[in-house]
Amino acid sequence: MNDPAAVAAPGAPSVAGASPPSLRRALAAALLRDLMVTARHRADAVTGLVFFVVVASLFPLGVGSDARLLREIGPGVVWVAALLANLLSLPRLFVADHADGTLEQLLLRPQPLPLLVLAKVGGHWLTTGVPLVLVSPLLGVQYGLPADAIGVLVLTLLIGTPVLGLLGAVAAALALGLRGSGVLTALIVLPLNVPLLIFGSGAVQSQMAGLEVGGLLSLLGAILALALVTVPFALSQALRIACE
Amino acid sequence: MTPATTAPSEAAGRIHWFRYAAPQQFYPLAGKVLPCLWGLSALLAVAGLYVGLVLAPTDFQQGDSYRIIFIHVPAAWMSMLIYVVMAFWAGLGLVLNTRLSSMFATALAPTGALMTFIALWTGSLWGKPTWGTWWVWDARLTSELLLLFLYLGFMALQAASDDPRRADRAGAVVALVGVVNVPIIYFSVQWWNTLHQGSTINLTRAPSMATVMLWGLLLMVFAFWAYSIAAALHRVRSIILEREKGTEWVARLTETQ
Numbered sequence: 001m002n003d004p005a006a007v008a009a010p011g012a013p014s015v016a017g018a019s020p021p022s023l024r025r026a027l028a029a030a031l032l033r034d035l036m037v038t039a040r041h042r043a044d045a046v047t048g049l050v051f052f053v054v055v056a057s058l059f060p061l062g063v064g065s066d067a068r069l070l071r072e073i074g075p076g077v078v079w080v081a082a083l084l085a086n087l088l089s090l091p092r093l094f095v096a097d098h099a100d101g102t103l104e105q106l107l108l109r110p111q112p113l114p115l116l117v118l119a120k121v122g123g124h125w126l127t128t129g130v131p132l133v134l135v136s137p138l139l140g141v142q143y144g145l146p147a148d149a150i151g152v153l154v155l156t157l158l159i160g161t162p163v164l165g166l167l168g169a170v171a172a173a174l175a176l177g178l179r180g181s182g183v184l185t186a187l188i189v190l191p192l193n194v195p196l197l198i199f200g201s202g203a204v205q206s207q208m209a210g211l212e213v214g215g216l217l218s219l220l221g222a223i224l225a226l227a228l229v230t231v232p233f234a235l236s237q238a239l240r241i242a243c244e
Numbered sequence: 245m246t247p248a249t250t251a252p253s254e255a256a257g258r259i260h261w262f263r264y265a266a267p268q269q270f271y272p273l274a275g276k277v278l279p280c281l282w283g284l285s286a287l288l289a290v291a292g293l294y295v296g297l298v299l300a301p302t303d304f305q306q307g308d309s310y311r312i313i314f315i316h317v318p319a320a321w322m323s324m325l326i327y328v329v330m331a332f333w334a335g336l337g338l339v340l341n342t343r344l345s346s347m348f349a350t351a352l353a354p355t356g357a358l359m360t361f362i363a364l365w366t367g368s369l370w371g372k373p374t375w376g377t378w379w380v381w382d383a384r385l386t387s388e389l390l391l392l393f394l395y396l397g398f399m400a401l402q403a404a405s406d407d408p409r410r411a412d413r414a415g416a417v418v419a420l421v422g423v424v425n426v427p428i429i430y431f432s433v434q435w436w437n438t439l440h441q442g443s444t445i446n447l448t449r450a451p452s453m454a455t456v457m458l459w460g461l462l463l464m465v466f467a468f469w470a471y472s473i474a475a476a477l478h479r480v481r482s483i484i485l486e487r488e489k490g491t492e493w494v495a496r497l498t499e500t501q
Contacts, residue, residue, distance in 0.1 A: 170421060174414045178404040187400055188418060191393040192425050195432035202439055223428070234421055237338075241413045 026111040027119040034123030037096075044092055045127045052085035052132055056139045067144050074143030075153060075204035079197050081139075082132050082157060086164040087186055089128045090172040093120070094239075098176055104243055114232035117239065121169045121232075122162075129161030145208070152207040152217075156200040159220045166231040167192050173238035195223065267344050267484045268493050274477045281477070285470035292463030300457045309373040314460055316366040318468040319359045320384070323391060324426075326356035326472060330398075331423035338416035344480075346412035347487065349419065350402060351480035355472050357395040363388050383437035387430050394422045408487055 021029070038045055059077045060070055097103040106116060136157050140150035171189035175181040203216035264270045296314035303310045330352040337346030367385045368378050379385075398418050405411035488494050 167421075170417070174401060174417060175404070178401075180404055184397075184400055184404055187393070188397040191390045191397065191429070192421065194390055195425070195428045198432040198436045202436065205439070230424070231421075234417055238414070238417050241410060241417065244410075 020110050023111055023115065026109065027115060030106075030116050030119040031123045034120055035126065038092075038123075038127040045089075045131065048085050048089040048128055049131045049135060051088055052081050053135065053139065055081040055084055056142070060142075071144045071208070074140065074145050075149070075201040075208075076197075077143065078136055078139050078153060079157075079160075079201040082136070082161065083164065083190070083193050083197060085132060086128065086161065086168055087189065089124070090168045090185055090189075091182065092128075093124055093169055093172050094176050094242075095172075098243070103239065107240060107243055113236035113239070117169070117235045118228075118232045121165050121235070124169070125162050125165040129157075129165055132161055133157045145204070149204050149208045152213055153204045155217065156203050156220060159217070159224050160196045160200045163196055163224050163227045164193060166227045166235070170231060170235050170238055173235055173242055176239075176242040196220070199223070265342055265344055267347070267488055268491070270344055271481055271484050274481050278474055278477055278481075281470050281474035285467050285474055288463050288467035288470060292460050292467050295456060295463060296460030300460050301454060306374055309370065312366050312370045314464045316363055316370060317461060318465045319366065320363040320388060321465060322468045322472050323356055323359035323363055323388065325469075326352050326359060327391060327394070327419075327426065328423060330356060331419040334412070334416035334419040338413055338420075343409075343412070343487070344484075346416065347483045348476065348480050349415065350412070351476045351483055352472075353395055353399050353402075354479065355475045357392060357399065359468070359472065360388055360392040360395060364392065381437070383434045386437070387433045390429055390433070391426070394426070398422070 020026075056077055059073065063069060063073065094103060097106070106120075107113065109116060133154055136153055137150050140153050145153065168185070168189050171185045171192075172181075174188065175184040178184060199216050199219050203213045203220070206213050206216060264273055292314065296311055300311070302308055330349045333345045333352070334349035336342065337344075337349060364385065367382075367388070371380045371382075372378055398415055401418055402411040402415045405414060485494055485498075
């Protein structure tokens with residue numbers, strides 16, 4: 001379970017009467033705590049990654065190994081696998097913290113909650129999203145994508161996985177503690193992920209067709225910017241609703 | 245909140261804007277308005293169907309199969325309108341902490357989902373005679389499908405919460421996040437559809453409108469609108485009774501029946 005020493009340190013004054021730590025220290029502490037907890041349960045992060053690879057490997061078994069067909073469906077399959085791997089990792093965000101009361105401590109801190117949860121989701125992205133981005137070239141090679149297309153695939157996943165993490169966090173927070181929360185989270189978040197899927201795999205397909213990809217990458221970047229600015233507020237509201 | 249026992253003579257000259265924000269006041273108001281709305285929607289539907297099925301001419305290209313638009317288009321417009329209205333009331337309930345706003349959002353969701361389903365079903369029926377296939381990954385149909393998932397997510401989240409206030413507020417967050425995303429989803433699906441056009445078929449456009457067809461369409465839109473409001477009001481009355489069942493006025497109401 002979660003390490004109590006890691007819980008007590010961030011955000012709380014160590015000496016009675018001392019002023020609360022600066023915003024920067026509190027955010028760093030929130031981020032580091034998440035990384036530390038994941039480091040102690042490495043298996044959780046790795047299983048998500050393994051799921052990503054397994055799902056992407058199932059499709060050729062289902063549709064046949066025709067190289068041309070695989071090259072066509074490759075970007076879409078890798079992106080769908082990334083979506084599903086992200087979905088599977090969502091319970092790790094809040095369930096354990098909610099169960100032992102750490103989440104309520106997070107809500108009680110003097111620092112602004114949207115920034116704190118942004119740090120938390122950032123930590124989650126570092127352990128969930130970044131491994132996906134790093135492994136995706138291997139999957140690209142499995143599907144026979146050309147090198148420049150793999151480059152675009154990595155770039156779209158790099159921009160897209162933080163948004164997946166943010167949107168997934170909102171869904172996970174809303175479904176926290178409810179019956180059937182796993183499926184419910186999926187039902188809420190998957191329609192919201194559709195634009196990312198369309199633009200992400202569309203960019204790779206455009207690159208393979210020799211078309212311009214700058215516009216699509218800009219759109220992805222715009223979605224990321226919008227998500228970074230608006231989702232933390234929805235997320236903090238969802239957490240307050242779930243914890244009261 | 246305005247006390248419900250204010251006598252009309254005391255209230256004369258002052259408009260109590262939030263009088264009907266109380267479930268106890270809204271319940272009888274909705275009850276009075278409902279029969280008129282049902283009647284209006286039936287009337288408009290009969291008129292619209294007469295214009296659409298009898299008066300409107302046969303289309304040059306599509307023959308008589310285009311007439312499904314008199315159901316398909318109003319249902320699709322209603323599905324999108326109801327989603328926005330539902331998000332508005334849910335958001336209002338979240339911000340102002342009013343129960344009735346959230347109850348109304350909950351009441352609107354099944355009607356909106358039904359409209360979306362009807363739009364998908366009739367779109368499928370339209371595709372069969374014109375293009376020989378039951379389902380087409382047309383941009384608009386795909387957007388409708390995603391809208392259906394958004395409605396189902398909202399309804400599932402509310403159904404999974406045992407505490408009604410938590411259901412209200414969680415549903416409001418989902419509806420608000422969804423309503424911001426709907427334009428993005430719609431635009432991305434449009435773009436996706438143009439990218440993958442090539443040899444794939446596109447769902448038929450409605451024939452360029454003769455005035456008669458337009459009139460039929462407008463009548464049906466208003467018929468569906470009246471129906472949706474009536475269905476939502478009817479449903480919200482049931483929700484009010486269920487949520488307020490511990491109060492005295494509901495006990496008095498149910499014991500006299």
